[in-house]
Amino acid sequence: MALSKRQRAKVFRLAQYALLVVVIVVLALAADWTEVKRAFFNLDIAASMFPNVITTALKNTIVYTALGFAFGLVLGLVLALMKLSSVPPYRWIATIYIEFFRGIPALLVFIALGFGVPLAFGLQFDIYSTVMLSLGIVGAAYMAETIRAGIQAVPKGQIEAARSLGMSHGRTLATVVIPQAFRIILPPLTNELILLTKDSSLIYIIGLAREQYELTKFGRETLSRSPSLTPILVVGLCYLVITIPLGHLSRHLERRTGGRKIRTPESTGV
Amino acid sequence: MTDDVAVRITGLKKSFGSLEVLKGIDATVGRGEVVCVIGPSGSGKSTLLRCVNLLEEPTGGKIVVDGTELTDPDVDIDAARVRIGMVFQGFNLFSHLNVLNNLTVAQRKVLKRSPREAQEVALRNLERVGLSEKVNAMPAELSGGQQQRVAIARALAMDPAVMLFDEPTSALDPELVGDVLGVMRELADEGMTMLVVTHEMQFAREVADRVLFMDGGYVVEEGPAAQVIGEPAHERTKSFLARVLDPTHQRPAS
Numbered sequence: 001m002a003l004s005k006r007q008r009a010k011v012f013r014l015a016q017y018a019l020l021v022v023v024i025v026v027l028a029l030a031a032d033w034t035e036v037k038r039a040f041f042n043l044d045i046a047a048s049m050f051p052n053v054i055t056t057a058l059k060n061t062i063v064y065t066a067l068g069f070a071f072g073l074v075l076g077l078v079l080a081l082m083k084l085s086s087v088p089p090y091r092w093i094a095t096i097y098i099e100f101f102r103g104i105p106a107l108l109v110f111i112a113l114g115f116g117v118p119l120a121f122g123l124q125f126d127i128y129s130t131v132m133l134s135l136g137i138v139g140a141a142y143m144a145e146t147i148r149a150g151i152q153a154v155p156k157g158q159i160e161a162a163r164s165l166g167m168s169h170g171r172t173l174a175t176v177v178i179p180q181a182f183r184i185i186l187p188p189l190t191n192e193l194i195l196l197t198k199d200s201s202l203i204y205i206i207g208l209a210r211e212q213y214e215l216t217k218f219g220r221e222t223l224s225r226s227p228s229l230t231p232i233l234v235v236g237l238c239y240l241v242i243t244i245p246l247g248h249l250s251r252h253l254e255r256r257t258g259g260r261k262i263r264t265p266e267s268t269g270v
Numbered sequence: 271m272t273d274d275v276a277v278r279i280t281g282l283k284k285s286f287g288s289l290e291v292l293k294g295i296d297a298t299v300g301r302g303e304v305v306c307v308i309g310p311s312g313s314g315k316s317t318l319l320r321c322v323n324l325l326e327e328p329t330g331g332k333i334v335v336d337g338t339e340l341t342d343p344d345v346d347i348d349a350a351r352v353r354i355g356m357v358f359q360g361f362n363l364f365s366h367l368n369v370l371n372n373l374t375v376a377q378r379k380v381l382k383r384s385p386r387e388a389q390e391v392a393l394r395n396l397e398r399v400g401l402s403e404k405v406n407a408m409p410a411e412l413s414g415g416q417q418q419r420v421a422i423a424r425a426l427a428m429d430p431a432v433m434l435f436d437e438p439t440s441a442l443d444p445e446l447v448g449d450v451l452g453v454m455r456e457l458a459d460e461g462m463t464m465l466v467v468t469h470e471m472q473f474a475r476e477v478a479d480r481v482l483f484m485d486g487g488y489v490v491e492e493g494p495a496a497q498v499i500g501e502p503a504h505e506r507t508k509s510f511l512a513r514v515l516d517p518t519h520q521r522p523a524s
Contacts, residue, residue, distance in 0.1 A: 160325055161362035161421075165376035165428060166352035175375060180366050 042230040049222055049234055056211060057218035058238050064200040064214055065242075067128060068135020069193055075136055076143030077178070083148050094144065101141035107202050110134045114206035127212050131203045139196050146188045150181035190250035194243045215239060276301045276336060276432050276463040277322060283330035284317055291317045293487035294331070299432065304464045306474035306495070309484035310510055315467040316359075318484070319436050322465065323354045336431040352380060355425030355433040359440050361417040363409040369396070369420050370405045373427045381428065388427075395423040399453045415446030419453050426457075433457065435466040471514055475499045483507045 003011065082094035101109070113134045118124050125133070154177050162172040182189075201216035208217055219235035277299040284292040291314045299305045307315045320326040322333060324340050324347055333340045338350045364372050373392035377383045383391070396402050399419035409417055418438055425433060435454065439447040451473050458464060458477050468474055474481055474495055481498040483491040483506075491504045502508045 155362075157358060157360050157362035158364060161356075161358065161364065162376075163348075164323055164325065164351055164354070164356035165424070166348045166380040167376060168348050171379055175379060176364055176366075180364075183366060 038228060040229050040233060042226070042228045045222070045226045045228050045230040046234050048226075049218075049231060053215070053218060053234060053238060057213050057215045057235065058241070060212060061197065061200055061214040061238075062242065064128075064131040064135065064203060065193070065197045067132035068139055068200065069196050071132050071136030072139030072143055072192075072196070073189075075140035076147050079140060079144035080147035080151060081173075083144065084151060098141045098144050101138055106134070106138045106199050107205065109138050110202045110205050113137075114203075127203070127206070127208065130206060131200065134203070135196055135199060138199065139192060142195075143189065143192055146185050146192065147181065150185035151177055153184050154180045187250045187254035190246055190253065194246050194250075197242050197246070198239065274300055275334075276303070277465060278334040279318075279322070279331070280333075281331035282318070282321060282328055282333060284314075284321055284326055285329045291487055292321070292328075295484075295487075295489055297482060297489060297492070299463060299465050300479075301463055302461045303479045304458045304462075304466065304477055305480050305482060306478035307465070307467045307482045307484060308469070308471070308474060308499075308510075309482075309490075313484040314487045315484050316436050319434050319465060319467050322432075322434055323351050323356055325356075348380070352428055353431045355428060355430035357418070357421050357425055357433065357435045357438050359437040361409075361414070361421045361441070363417050363421055363424070365409050367409075368405075369401070369407050369409070369412075372409070372420060373424050376424075377427055391427050392423070395426045396420070398426065398456075399423045400449075413446060414442045415449045418442065418450045422450075422453055422457075432463045432465065435464065435468070437467050437469065439468070439470060469514070471499060471511070483510070485510070 079094045079097060082090040083098070085091055085094075110130075113125065113130050158176050158180065159172055162176045163169075167175065200214055203214060204217040204220065208214075213221065215235040215238050219231045222231035275298050277297075279295055279297045282292055282295040283290070295314075295318055297305075297318075307318065309315050317326055321328050322335065322340075324333075328341060331341065335350065336353045338353070339345060340347065340350055363369075364375065367375060370389065370392055373395065374385070374388040377388035377391060378385060381388075393402065393405065396405060399422055401416060401419055401423070404412060404416060404420070409420070412420065422433075422438075438454070439450050442450065447470070451470060454464070454466070454473070455477050466474075466478070476495075478495040480492060481495045482489050483498055483502070483504070485506050491498055491502060491507045498507065499511060502511055
């Protein structure tokens with residue numbers, strides 16, 4: 001009795017599920033659970049990390065990221081406007097900046113500002129300035145291209161309408177173009193924020209005082225006292241607490257801005 | 271001379287690259303006069319209108335609006351544009367602002383009116399176009415006809431000396447055209463100076479004081495509406511009108 005194509009697919013799928021269940025059962029039986037628990041889920045170690053993992057490490061990660069993002073956004077906007085300028089040298093400078101900082105590792109920028117500048121110029125930044133400048137300088141290079149694309153995506157008619165009402169070029173940019181551009185690029189900017197959150201860990205390369213620890217450094221430091229993966233798992237989960245909601249927010253915004261142009265009575269109710 | 275003439279266009283030329291779209295246009299719009307520009311697509315009507323507020327930079331000739339020469343290289347074009355209201359085919363309401371802010375933003379930032387005064391002017395002009403109840407709506411929540419009426423109110427809120435209309439009903443569903451034309455008709459009755467590019471022959475015939483027929487970058491024929499549309503003298507005007515007024519070709523693609 002020959003099976004139809006649909007029936008064959010069904011049998012094949014059931015076989016895969018069965019195999020998966022067998023593998024899981026075998027692994028569960030074979031595993032040494034006390035050892036697994038010690039290595040990954042040591043509750044004593046996890047408990048010892050609280051509350052500092054939240055009050056210091058998570059807080060610092062958020063503060064460092066926010067500083068870097070804020071500075072990067074401003075610098076990125078300036079670079080985007082330079083890139084769109086009618087003055088060629090502005091465009092050249094912006095292009096060189098963007099190509100340079102997108103092409104080198106972020107870690108190198110952290111080293112440059114953390115060690116290079118102090119050694120070369122005798123200029124010592126505090127930790128907040130270092131992380132703000134480093135993250136901002138790198139983030140700006142990526143955000144500049146995003147912002148430029150957003151500005152160019154604003155319909156030409158919007159600009160013509162503003163100019164027709166007597167707004168100058170600059171006022172049109174500030175009142176009409178940039179607000180609309182940011183609406184358009186909110187989803188990619190949120191993704192940029194997620195990347196910066198993770199890149200904020202690079203500050204570990206610079207010596208940090210205990211109260212300056214961010215998540216990665218905190219996890220690493222706890223690890224040196226506790227022979228278990230638990231600390232890494234805990235700080236990893238702390239990153240996810242930031243990045244997963246941001247990812248959802250980004251996708252939500254994407255759906256909303258994407259749906260705005262083809263707005264129907266049904267979609268407005270959602 | 272500037273007292274009775276709102277718009278004076280002399281020898282206007284405009285090229286896009288090697289394509290010459292306007293080949294020497296002379297036209298005037300008197301104060302309080304309604305002038306409709308008709309003609310086949312590609313004849314340069316929209317380009318002519320867009321030159322009158324310098325959205326397109328003329329390649330030659332002279333344009334004087336409300337006593338200001340726009341083609342003077344040292345003109346303060348932003349100040350001059352305040353006196354020229356523009357209504358677009360695609361409405362172009364600011365999509366991130368609600369109706370009220372669409373009407374107040376330029377009043378506050380360009381005319382430096384107080385928020386209170388700007389709001390009063392806005393509400394007065396929304397009432398004029400019959401959309402007072404939409405004051406807090408976002409543009410995307412409005413029909414095309416409503417958006418275009420808001421766009422007219424937005425231009426009126428700046429107290430312009432001249433209103434330019436660039437095919438204001440061409441992007442509308444047929445059943446929404448009437449509302450917009452009704453608002454424009456009222457404006458004309460109130461004595462607003464208007465230069466209107468349109469395919470609505472009925473409107474042109476009834477509302478316009480004068481009609482310009484353009485073809486191939488020239489004004490081929492001009493005169494009172496009844497004369498140009500009713501008894502056209504030129505062969506090209508005749509064949510254009512025959513095509514437009516023929517029911518089976520009522521809306522030539524633009």
